[in-house]
Amino acid sequence: MPGLPDLLFPDIDREPEYYEARYPARGLPDGAMVTRLGPSPTGFIHLGNLYMAFANERLARQSGGVFFLRIEDTDDRREVEGAAQAVIGSLGHYGIGFDEGPLPGGETGAYGPYRQSLRGEIYRCFARKLLAEGKAYPCFLTEGEIGGIRARQEAAKLTPGIYGEWAVCRDLPPEEAARRVRGGEPWALRFRADGGAGGHVSVQDGIRGRLSMPKNAMDVVLLKANGMPTYHFAHVVDDRLMRATHVIRGEEWLSSLPIHIALFEALGWTPPTYCHTAVLMKLDGGAKRKLSKRKDPELSLDYYMSEGYHPAAMREYMLTIMNSNFEEWRLANPLSPIGEFGFSIEKMGNSGMLFDLDKLRDVSRERLLTIPARELAEFMADWAERAAPDAARLMRSDMGSLERMLDIGRGGEKPRKDLAYAAQILGHIGYFYDELFRIEDEWPESVPREDIAPLLLGYLEGYRHGDGRDDWFGRLRALAEENGYAAKPKDFRKSPRLYRGHVGDVSAVIRIALTGRRNSPDLWDIQQILGEARTRARIAAAAERAR
Numbered sequence: 001m002p003g004l005p006d007l008l009f010p011d012i013d014r015e016p017e018y019y020e021a022r023y024p025a026r027g028l029p030d031g032a033m034v035t036r037l038g039p040s041p042t043g044f045i046h047l048g049n050l051y052m053a054f055a056n057e058r059l060a061r062q063s064g065g066v067f068f069l070r071i072e073d074t075d076d077r078r079e080v081e082g083a084a085q086a087v088i089g090s091l092g093h094y095g096i097g098f099d100e101g102p103l104p105g106g107e108t109g110a111y112g113p114y115r116q117s118l119r120g121e122i123y124r125c126f127a128r129k130l131l132a133e134g135k136a137y138p139c140f141l142t143e144g145e146i147g148g149i150r151a152r153q154e155a156a157k158l159t160p161g162i163y164g165e166w167a168v169c170r171d172l173p174p175e176e177a178a179r180r181v182r183g184g185e186p187w188a189l190r191f192r193a194d195g196g197a198g199g200h201v202s203v204q205d206g207i208r209g210r211l212s213m214p215k216n217a218m219d220v221v222l223l224k225a226n227g228m229p230t231y232h233f234a235h236v237v238d239d240r241l242m243r244a245t246h247v248i249r250g251e252e253w254l255s256s257l258p259i260h261i262a263l264f265e266a267l268g269w270t271p272p273t274y275c276h277t278a279v280l281m282k283l284d285g286g287a288k289r290k291l292s293k294r295k296d297p298e299l300s301l302d303y304y305m306s307e308g309y310h311p312a313a314m315r316e317y318m319l320t321i322m323n324s325n326f327e328e329w330r331l332a333n334p335l336s337p338i339g340e341f342g343f344s345i346e347k348m349g350n351s352g353m354l355f356d357l358d359k360l361r362d363v364s365r366e367r368l369l370t371i372p373a374r375e376l377a378e379f380m381a382d383w384a385e386r387a388a389p390d391a392a393r394l395m396r397s398d399m400g401s402l403e404r405m406l407d408i409g410r411g412g413e414k415p416r417k418d419l420a421y422a423a424q425i426l427g428h429i430g431y432f433y434d435e436l437f438r439i440e441d442e443w444p445e446s447v448p449r450e451d452i453a454p455l456l457l458g459y460l461e462g463y464r465h466g467d468g469r470d471d472w473f474g475r476l477r478a479l480a481e482e483n484g485y486a487a488k489p490k491d492f493r494k495s496p497r498l499y500r501g502h503v504g505d506v507s508a509v510i511r512i513a514l515t516g517r518r519n520s521p522d523l524w525d526i527q528q529i530l531g532e533a534r535t536r537a538r539i540a541a542a543a544e545r546a547r
């Protein structure tokens, strides 16, 4: 008659030592961190994944360690086809790459498989060991029975869960358990918690410092009735065998930390350094709340892709919210590559991290200034190919002009800082393209309606495309004077009765004619990019409209 371990795990013929030897310590230099990202392949990649990935990646990179991807796909109901490649693609867009994992070119790394669904044999081997040592047991409670227990616990205001007296299968005689297994009853494997009541575990959290938490008393499930491991069990086995040194994960896992510590202990292993980050919060009507998948489109990474936030801006902002000393560093090192900043776990906050779109935009406006126009033009065209294909065709047909459009007003002492993200930038430059040009604003109220056509026609007549900036402006002043407008705003302010307006009013008319808007960058620059024919055509069309 086989014992329970053989009965429950007839297929397992390897010993734990086999895996320990197959996945040996990595032999990296002291201080090298091995970190990982363990997304569930739900197809929804959010800001939390991005910032967690970024923190993990930074720590591995700057310590000369390893950053690997592990797909946590044991919950098959949630599996979405291609989700692993989607994670890799999205993170790649933000410049985050993995050293190991189920990468597009094939599985990379000596510590795989890197999909939990392919590691069943490994989990079962260690589950068997725990069972054999009396640290786990088969539990035959059905979902209905567990529901009943929960209801009774709730009625009695007790902590819900399977523990102590509620763990009815904990002390079943092995023969009875064996009989029920042989009889075909479904079973889950539960951990035999030794916590009991009282007692604390003390853990050093990389972000939060020393924590003292109540010891785990729950007989948590290690293997579900379908044979799949739970997160608790799978990640403990994986992080051991993949030799992770640091686990940076969300605060939502903090409460189950005592379970994980107990599992490491039961398996005779030293846990990695757990680092629990703060949750992403936003300000909503003055109050802080968690970002929500349902209410906040900005939680999804797709949002940043479709709005076209530059990856460099996103990385910059991530660091701004993740490391309290980053902004100071940036002020002192405005042009240094981000990789030179010493990212540290200790500087990560441990309470609600405020995510603020306005702040992201500010950071982005600053960052875009450091990106050469040529690169920005490529970025815009790439973005448009995904988000605005018609605009992409226009951009691609003349990349040189796109570059110039994006570069207007960016140089000098006081560069413009109004370009934040691609969708908004397209709004700013759209008028350069005849296909996107629209009259958005009215003629300026300060100019009498009957002056508009004559001003435009006069402008058209005097227009010399080859004029330099100063000559052009000289001509504009002359035009203003000829039409009864002051050549200088200050003359007009001194004696408003003498004039119909001033040169600024005249240029406002030209501006609407050329761009359709009241606000635009420098007109001379705009005309140089539009070229003579289109400049003239727009002025003529506007004069026609104003008649």
Ligand code: GLU
Binding pocket: 037, 038, 039, 040, 072, 235, 247, 248, 249, 250
């Ligand atoms: N699969 C877990 C999640 O998606 C990973 C948590 C961890 O990093 O350990 O939340």
